[in-house]
Amino acid sequence: MTERANGTGEKVRVVVVGGGTAGWxxxxxxxxxxxxxxTVTLVESEAIGIVGVGEATLPHLRxxxxxxxxxxAAFMAATEATYKLGIEFRDFxxxxxxxxxxxxxxxxxxxxxxxxHYWLRRAQAGAVPPIGAFSxxxxxxxxxxxxxxxxxxxxxTTSFGYAYQFDATRFAPFMRxxxxxxxxxxxxxxxxxxxxxxxxxxxxxLDDGSRIEGDLFIDCSGFRSLLLxxxxxxxxxxxxxxxxxxxxxxxxxxxxxxxxxxxxRATAMPAGWRWRIPLRHRVGNGYVYASGxxxxxxxxxxxxxxxxxAALAEPRFLRFRAGRRRRSWAGNVVAVGLASxxxxxxxxxxxxxVQAAITALVExxxxxxxxxxxxxxxxxxxxxxxxxxxxxxxxxYHATTRDDSSFWNHVRTMTIPDTLADKLAxxxxxxxxxxxxxxxxxxxxxxxxxxxxxxxxxxxxPRADVPEAGGLDRALGSLARAIGDRVxxxxxxxxxxxRLA
Amino acid sequence: MNAREGLRSVAVVGGGPVALVSAVxxxxxLPGADVAVVPAAVPDDALADRxxxxxxxVHDVLARIGMPPExxxxxxxxxxxxxxxxxxxxRDGAPWMVGDDGAATLAEGRLPALWLRARDGRxxxxxxxxxxxxxxxxxxxxxxxxxxxxxxxxPVRLAQALASIARQGGVRFVDAVPDADLTIDASxxxxxxxxxxxxxxxxxxxGFAPAAxxxxxxxxxxxxxxxxxxxxxxxxxxGPGIAIAPGRRTTPFHGRMLAIGDAAVQPGPLGRAGFTLAxxxxxxxxxxxxxxxxxxxxxxxxxxxxxxxxDRMRDFLALHYHGGGRTQGPFWHRLRSLPRPPSLDHLLAxxxxxxxxxxxxxxxxxxxxxxxxxxxxxxxxERPDPxxxxxxxxxxxxxxxxxAARIAxxxxxx
Numbered sequence: 053m054t055e056r057a058n059g060t061g062e063k064v065r066v067v068v069v070g071g072g073t074a075g076w077x078x079x080x081x082x083x084x085x086x087x088x089x090x091t092v093t094l095v096e097s098e099a100i101g102i103v104g105v106g107e108a109t110l111p112h113l114r115x116x117x118x119x120x121x122x123x124x125a126a127f128m129a130a131t132e133a134t135y136k137l138g139i140e141f142r143d144f145x146x147x148x149x150x151x152x153x154x155x156x157x158x159x160x161x162x163x164x165x166x167x168x169h170y171w172l173r174r175a176q177a178g179a180v181p182p183i184g185a186f187s188x189x190x191x192x193x194x195x196x197x198x199x200x201x202x203x204x205x206x207x208x209t210t211s212f213g214y215a216y217q218f219d220a221t222r223f224a225p226f227m228r229x230x231x232x233x234x235x236x237x238x239x240x241x242x243x244x245x246x247x248x249x250x251x252x253x254x255x256x257x258l259d260d261g262s263r264i265e266g267d268l269f270i271d272c273s274g275f276r277s278l279l280l281x282x283x284x285x286x287x288x289x290x291x292x293x294x295x296x297x298x299x300x301x302x303x304x305x306x307x308x309x310x311x312x313x314x315x316x317r318a319t320a321m322p323a324g325w326r327w328r329i330p331l332r333h334r335v336g337n338g339y340v341y342a343s344g345x346x347x348x349x350x351x352x353x354x355x356x357x358x359x360x361x362a363a364l365a366e367p368r369f370l371r372f373r374a375g376r377r378r379r380s381w382a383g384n385v386v387a388v389g390l391a392s393x394x395x396x397x398x399x400x401x402x403x404x405x406v407q408a409a410i411t412a413l414v415e416x417x418x419x420x421x422x423x424x425x426x427x428x429x430x431x432x433x434x435x436x437x438x439x440x441x442x443x444x445x446x447x448x449y450h451a452t453t454r455d456d457s458s459f460w461n462h463v464r465t466m467t468i469p470d471t472l473a474d475k476l477a478x479x480x481x482x483x484x485x486x487x488x489x490x491x492x493x494x495x496x497x498x499x500x501x502x503x504x505x506x507x508x509x510x511x512x513x514p515r516a517d518v519p520e521a522g523g524l525d526r527a528l529g530s531l532a533r534a535i536g537d538r539v540x541x542x543x544x545x546x547x548x549x550x551r552l553a
Numbered sequence: 554m555n556a557r558e559g560l561r562s563v564a565v566v567g568g569g570p571v572a573l574v575s576a577v578x579x580x581x582x583l584p585g586a587d588v589a590v591v592p593a594a595v596p597d598d599a600l601a602d603r604x605x606x607x608x609x610x611v612h613d614v615l616a617r618i619g620m621p622p623e624x625x626x627x628x629x630x631x632x633x634x635x636x637x638x639x640x641x642x643x644r645d646g647a648p649w650m651v652g653d654d655g656a657a658t659l660a661e662g663r664l665p666a667l668w669l670r671a672r673d674g675r676x677x678x679x680x681x682x683x684x685x686x687x688x689x690x691x692x693x694x695x696x697x698x699x700x701x702x703x704x705x706x707x708p709v710r711l712a713q714a715l716a717s718i719a720r721q722g723g724v725r726f727v728d729a730v731p732d733a734d735l736t737i738d739a740s741x742x743x744x745x746x747x748x749x750x751x752x753x754x755x756x757x758x759x760g761f762a763p764a765a766x767x768x769x770x771x772x773x774x775x776x777x778x779x780x781x782x783x784x785x786x787x788x789x790x791x792g793p794g795i796a797i798a799p800g801r802r803t804t805p806f807h808g809r810m811l812a813i814g815d816a817a818v819q820p821g822p823l824g825r826a827g828f829t830l831a832x833x834x835x836x837x838x839x840x841x842x843x844x845x846x847x848x849x850x851x852x853x854x855x856x857x858x859x860x861x862x863x864d865r866m867r868d869f870l871a872l873h874y875h876g877g878g879r880t881q882g883p884f885w886h887r888l889r890s891l892p893r894p895p896s897l898d899h900l901l902a903x904x905x906x907x908x909x910x911x912x913x914x915x916x917x918x919x920x921x922x923x924x925x926x927x928x929x930x931x932x933x934x935e936r937p938d939p940x941x942x943x944x945x946x947x948x949x950x951x952x953x954x955x956x957a958a959r960i961a962x963x964x965x966x967x
Contacts (some may be wrong), residue, residue: 088942092646164617164839166581173555417939425906432899432911478850482557484841486854491913511557514844515582 064090064418067266069243069256069279071096071266073220074389074406075272077116081410083234084120090416092236095256095264097242107220107329107336108136110315110402110492111155111213116407121131122230125552130226131218131357132332134549135314137193139400143320143327144505147454151182151504152315153399154189157496159531160206162519163490168499169483169516170524172509179525183503185532187213191539196311198549199542208531209538215400216330217316219336239264246283251383252422253279268418271387275372275394280387286377289393294446294469295374296345296462297324301352302338302368306361307331314545316533318398319358322346322457325398332549334364340396345459347503380434381427386413393438398448401441404492408437411553436491444493445499451476451505483512557844557952560734564588566738567604569595570708571814571831573715575737577618580722582842589725589733595797597795598848599741599815601827604705604784606634606879608653610917611832614839619718622704630710631701632785635691636682636770637824639929642780643878645932649680650770652687653703656921657956661949665924666938667676671953673937674946689960691770691867697963702769705785706828733846734793734809739831741815743798745807750799752891753871754821755884760794761787764833773823777882780823789822791884797821801863806852811838824870826917833917862915868897869918869926875901876929899931908934 068079071094079094117127125131138154146196150348159167167186173529184190189212192198202210241258246253255265271279280286293300307330317328321339323346339355346354352367376393380386387393388409395401416430449463450472456472468476475486480504502508519527543551560583565576566821572590580588595602607615612622625631640648656664662683671678682688690697720726732735738744751757756779766772766783773782779791798819805817814831841855875893879885893901900911941949 086939086942091938115940165842176554357955414940416907419907419936419939423906425902428899429906429909429911452921459566474850474853482841482844482848482851482853484851487914490912511555511844514555514557514559515842517555517559518584 063088064420065265065267066090066092066270067256067264067268068092068094068270068272070274070391071224071228072236072272072274072389073224073403074274074391075270076224076231076273077403077406078270078388078410078413079236080120080231081414083231083236085414086417087234089419091237092231093237093239093264093266094231095239095243095258098240099242107331108139108217108327108397109215110400110404111215112404112407113215116410120230126173127226128216128218128338128552130221131216133216133218134151134312134331135198135545136215136217136316137189137198137212137463139281140315140317141195141320141448141504142317144318144325144448144452149504150508151500152184152190152193153216153497153500153504154184154187154193156187156189156211156425157208158183158499159186160208163515165515166495167511168503169513169518170418170528171226172483172512173516174521174525174528177521179521180528181532184529186535188539189214190533191535192494192542193313193315195539196313196545197539197542198314198545217331219331219333219364236533243264246279248283249282250362253283253383253385258377262541267384269385269389271385272341272389273462274390277377277391278390279385280377282383284382284385286379286382289375289378289537290373291375291442292373294442294466295396295449296342296459297340298371298373299343299348299351300338300340300370300372301348301355302336302370303355303359303366304334304336304364305359306364307333307335308360311544312546320454321354323351325460327397335361337362340398342459345457376438379427379431380409381430384418385423386430388413393439395438395445397483399441399493401492405437405441409434439471440488440491440493443469444497446472447449447476447501447506451502451507453506480507480509481511482511555963557848558846559583559955560586562589562731563735563737564589564731564733565737565739566591566593566730567590567595567602567741567814569599569739569741570605570706570828571602571712571717572737572739573712573743574617574618574832575739575835576724577715577719577722578614579737580719580724581618582839585904587725588723588864589731591721591727591730593740596741596815597833598797598819600819600822600825601814601831602741603708604787604825605708605711605828606825607704607706607832608826608829608917609701609703609919611829611836612701614832614836615704615754615779617697617839618708620714622701624921625704625706629707630714631706631770632706633685633696634771634785635687635696635700635702635902636685638692638770640772640774641879642773642775642873643882643929644931647680647931649882649925649927650685650688650692651922651929652682652685652700653919653922654687654701656685656925657921657960659952659956661952662941663938663958664921665928666941667944667949668928668953669908669934670909670937670941670944670946670949674950676950677948678950678953683957684953684960685925686960686963690963694768695963696769702933735768735843736810738810738812743816743819744812746803747800748803750801750821750867753867753875753894753897754799754823755874755888756791756797756799756821756823757889758792758794759797759822760790760792762790772893773886775879775882777884779864779884782822784825799908801860801867805859806855808847810869817859820870821868821872823873826866826870829917830863830866833915836860839864861913862917864894864896865913865916866918868894868900869923871897872901872923872926876927876930877901877932905932905934907936907938
C-alpha cells in the first residue's frame with residue numbers, strides 16, 4: 053500500500069503520460085466521469101509521434117462516446133468516420149475463402165436450440181445459403197448499405213451492432229479538445245526522469261527541467277512503456293510464439309471510385325495479413341507481418357502492390373511484440389493501451405482495450421491512497437480481457453489449411469493454449485461454443501470465425517434433426533428473404549454518410 | 554449425417570418436483586425418446602424438493618415447459634414471494650430486506666452509489682430496501698403485479714401438476730431403473746465425490762415445524778445459536794432437526810449419469826435456493842443437450858458451468874453469514890474463525906472498498922440483491938463511488954427521498 057502525499061479528502065492528482073489515442077481517451081474519460089474525484093494533467097511531446105493506426109473500432113466505442121455525452125455526428129465529422137458493420141476476412145482458412153465477422157447474431161433460436169445447429173444440418177445437405185445470409189449485419193455489409201439497428205433485439209432483420217472506422221490521427225485531437233474544455237491541463241514536454249520510491253512514482257521531470265508531481269500516473273506512452281515497463285520494470289509476458297507478427301508497415305491511399313465499404317477488410321498474406329479500412333477521405337492500409345518470414349522491403353512492396361488507389365504518403369514501419377506486462381497496474385502506475393501490452397489489430401481490439409482499461413479504472417479508482425484491492429480488482433478485470441482476445445486471435449491463424457508459406461506452416465502446426473484447444477475440441481465435436489457472458493467476443497463471434505475458417509463440427513444438437521427438412525428449409529428461406537428485403541430497403545452506406553454531413 | 558445421435562432413452566430417478574420437472578423438460582425436448590421416471594422417496598434433507606422456490610432468473614425454464622409464472626399463480630400452484638426480511642441480523646440491529654426482483658433506478662447514477670452519497674450528508678436517509686418496490690409492497694402485504702416475484706411453489710400441487718403434464722406427454726412411470734442412454738439422478742441422495750461448503754454455509758442441522766405463515770416474504774431472525782425463519786406454512790429453526798451438509802458434487806455429469814438438484818448441490822436452508830439451482834442446471838442441460846453416446850468434452854463444459862453457477866450461489870448465500878453483519882452469540886462469533894472461499898474474499902474486499910459487486914458468469918441472483926444483503930447488514934464501503942462524488946450529498950438525499958416516497962405511494966414503472 054502506498055500513502056498519498058497530500059492525504060485523503062482532496063482530489064487525486066492524475067498525471068497521464070503520453071497523448072495519443074490512449075492518453076486523450078483516458079484524460080477525457082476521467083475528466084468527464086470523475087470531475088469531483090480527480091484533476092487530470094497530460095504530458096505529451098509533439099516531437100514524439102503517435103502510433104495512431106487503430107482506425108477500426110468495435111461497437112463498444114459507442115458506449116464510451118454516449119457515456120461522455122459526445123455527439124456521434126460531430127465525432128464522425130471530426131474524424132472522417134465511416135460506419136462499420138464487421139470485418140471481412142479473406143484467404144484465412146484457405147486462399148480464396150472469404151467471410152464477414154459481423155457485429156451481431158445469426159438468425160434466432162428455435163425451440164431453445166441456437167440457430168447455427170439448424171444451419172449446420174441443412175448446410176451439410178447443401179440446402180441453405182452461407183450463414184452470413186442470416187445476419188442483417190453481413191447482408192448490409194455485402195450490399196454496402198447502412199441504417200441504424202432497430203430497437204427489438206429479437207428481430208433478426210434489424211438487430212445488429214455497428215462501430216466506426218475513423219482517422220486515428222484526428223481522434224486524439226478531437227478528444228483533446230473535449231478534455232481540455234473540461235479542465236484537463238496539457239503540458240508540452242519530453243520526460244527525461246522518473247522519480248520513484250519503490251513502486252510508487254512521485255513525479256516526472258521534463259526536458260525543460262520542470263517537475264510534475266502526481267498521486268496516480270497513467271502510462272500511455274505506447275510501446276515504450278515509460279513508467280510501467282522502464283521505471284517499475286513490470287515483467288513482460290511474451291505471446292509471440294502464438295502470435296508471431298512483430299512488424300507492420302502502413303500507408304494511406306486515395307479512395308477508389310465506387311461505394312465506400314461499411315466494413316474493414318483483413319486479407320491473409322504470405323507472412324501475416326493486411327488491413328484495409330475505408331474512411332471518408334482516404335483508405336487506410338497496412339501489412340502486419342512476422343519479420344522472420346518477410347523482410348521490410350518485401351512487406352512494403354507487397355503492401356504497395358495491393359493498394360487500390362494512389363499512395364498518399366511514404367510507408368511507415370512499426371515494430372512490436374505480442375504480449376503484455378504481467379500486471380497493467382503496479383504501484384500507482386496504471387498502463388492504458390500499448391504501454392500495457394500489444395495484441396495485433398486483427399479484430400480491431402486496440403481501442404477496445406483502452407476503453408476497457410478506462411472503465412475498469414473508473415470502477416477501481418483510488419481515493420486518497422492506492423490500495424492492493426484497487427489494483428487487484430483492476431488487474432483481474434484486464435487479465436480476463438487480454439486472455440479472451442488472445443485466444444480468439446490465435447484461432448484466426450491456427451484454423452487454416454494454408455501450407456503455402458513458412459509463416460502459415462508455423463501457425464497451422466504450432467501448439468495453442470489449452471484454453472483454446474478445449475474450445476476448439478468442444479466445437480468440433482458438438483457444435484457448442486464454450487460460453488461466457490462477460491467480456492468480448494460472445495457466441496456469434498466464435499461461430500463466425502469457426503465456420504468462416506472451415507472448422508465445421510461433425511455433429512450438432514440432435515434436436516435440430518427433429519423438424520422435417522422441407523419445412524425447415526422453407527422457414528430458413530423465408531428468414532433469409534426477410535433479412536434480404538429489409539436490407540434492400542436500407543440506404544446505401546454513402547447515402548447514410550452524406551446525410552450526416 | 555449428424556455425428557451426434559439423439560438420446561433414445563432417459564431414466565429419471567426421484568420422487569419430487571426436481572425429478573418430475575426434469576422428466577417433463579427432457580420429454581418435451583426429445584419427443585421421440587423414451588423418458589421414464591423411477592419414483593423414490595424424497596430424503597428429509599432434499600430441500601429443493603421439499604421447499605421449492607424459483608427465483609425470477611429461472612422462470613423461463615418453467616415457462617418453456619408450459620408453466621409460466623402467471624399460470625402457476627393463477628392455479629394456486631405458486632404464491633408470490635417478493636422479498637426476504639432479516640431481523641437482528643445487522644451490525645446495529647436494524648431490520649433489512651432483500652427483493653427478489655430489482656430495485657428502482659435513477660437516471661442520475663447507480664442507485665447504491667447515490668444512496669451511499671446521500672448518507673454523506675447530515676440528513677437521515679431511508680433504508681436501502683425502501684428503494685426496492687418488491688420490498689415495499691411485501692412489507693405492506695401487497696402483491697404488486699408490476700414486481701416479478703419469486704415463486705413459492707407448493708411441492709404437492711407442483712408435483713401433481715408436473716406428473717399430469719408428464720403423463721399426458723408420454724413419460725412412463727416405472728418401478729425399477731431401466732437401462733437408458735442417460736440416467737438423471739434427481740433422488741436427492743448424495744453419491745460420489747463432493748466439495749464441502751460447511752465453512753461458507755455453516756448450518757449443520759435444521760428443524761421444520763408447520764405454522765400459519767402467509768406473508769408474501771420470508772422472514773428471518775438471527776438468534777444467538779443461528780437463526781429462525783418463517784416461510785409460508787412452516788417455521789424453520791437451526792439446531793435440532795435433520796442433518797444438512799452443504800456442498801456440491803465435483804462432477805455431477807459423468808458417463809451416462811447426471812445428478813441434478815440435491816443430488817448435485819445442497820445449498821442449505823437459508824434462502825432455499827435448491828430448486829432454483831436445480832432449474833438452473835436443467836437450463837444448462839437443455840442448452841448443452843447430450844447425445845446418445847457419452848461426450849467427455851460436452852460433459853466437462855456442463856460441469857464447468859455447473860460449478861460456476863453453484864459456487865456463485867454459494868457465495869451469495871454465504872454473504873448472509875460472512876457479510877459482516879451480526880457478531881453477537883456463539884454461532885455468529887464462531888463464523889469469524891471460519892475460512893472463506895477465495896472468490897468470496899475477493900468479492901467482499903471489492904465491495905468493502907467502494908461498493909462494487911464483482912460480476913460473474915452463470916449468475917442466478919439479481920445484482921441488486923447482492924448489494925442489498927451487504928448494505929442491509931451494515932457493510933458500508935470505505936470509499937465513495939468516484940462517479941457519484943459529482944452529485945452533492947444534499948442533491949443525492951433529495952433524489953433518494955423522492956424515490957422512496959414514490960415507491961411508498963406505489964408509484965413506479967413496472
